[in-house]
Amino acid sequence: MKISLLVVAAPAVQAAVSYMAAVPDFLMAKVQSSDCTLPDDFQIQNFAAESPDGGKTIESLTFNFNDDSTILSTPCHLNASSVAVAGDGRTARYACDDARVQFIWQNGTATVIEKVCPGEDGAADYEASGTAAVPVVCDGAAGNGTATAARHRRSNSRRAVACKSNSNDIRSKFFSIQPVPGGGEE
Template sequence: MKLSLLLIAAPAAQAAVSYMSAVPDKLMAMVEASEDCNLPDDFQIQNFAAESADGKTADSLDFTFNDDSTVLNTQCHLNASSVPVSGDGRTPRYACDNASVQFIWQNGTITVIEKVCPGDDGAADYEASGTAAVPLVCDGGAANGTGNAARSHRRTRRAAVACKSNSDDIRSRFFSIQPVG
């Protein structure tokens, strides 16, 4: 029994060790010398809600990002008027209300990027990244409020379907920390 518990706990422990072993020496020195530099450990995606025209692909979304280790809580949104943070050829990132947090939404997965450890100029020198799967449940009756969503959807192709995560509190871990670049 004890051996099986050890084997179950090993991957989680290895993930934590891998994250910490990847922290650059310069950053570790900054963490130890500064009260303003906290390395994020895990994060929460809360109250995730979306709208979908087809009941499969999210066209707009809203959620709350929370990181207890850095005491950061902010609202995040993506809709037709959202503009990516940078046009540097990478996958588009979108800023949350607190610009220290950005996110990428792809295929039911959200990647969050949190800027941490301000340098002498006050700007963050590092970014921590983590990914969480967000399973969506779309309410077919939400398209017109009557429960006849399929028939209504055929007539009105643009009717939005309300979607949400099957959990109001999705927790995940940061897995990477890199210099801001």
């Protein structure tokens, strides 16, 4: 009976994470044994940033990452003092306050990487990735044609202005799951 329940449950679990084209059988077995939860979607909430040029480039940003399926919520930040997670030639990633979540910020897009499915050593064996477009709107203080803006342009110093997303709750799906490079949490 237990074997038949596993056979019946496997397609349901696979369908729940349909963003993954091919989840390895051994990982599905781990999911079915409750040792691992594969994330489905995530939220970027309360995104705020500073930009010297009306949002074309971002000097600093902060947001809250939330994943209801893994019950993980953590603040994430990027600023002048941020240090990229030790690299192995990949695009620079930055750890959120909970190091199980990392992110990449490029061209108005946040790619989030969540480490999941701990192995026997307690370190995550896999990482799920997803991307969310984050529309950024800034207050009009930078480069709006006022004398102050012109004075800043002439002095080659730009004052950063406050920016935020036009949505306080951006939802997106994870689209990939891969083994953690190096075989555990970095």
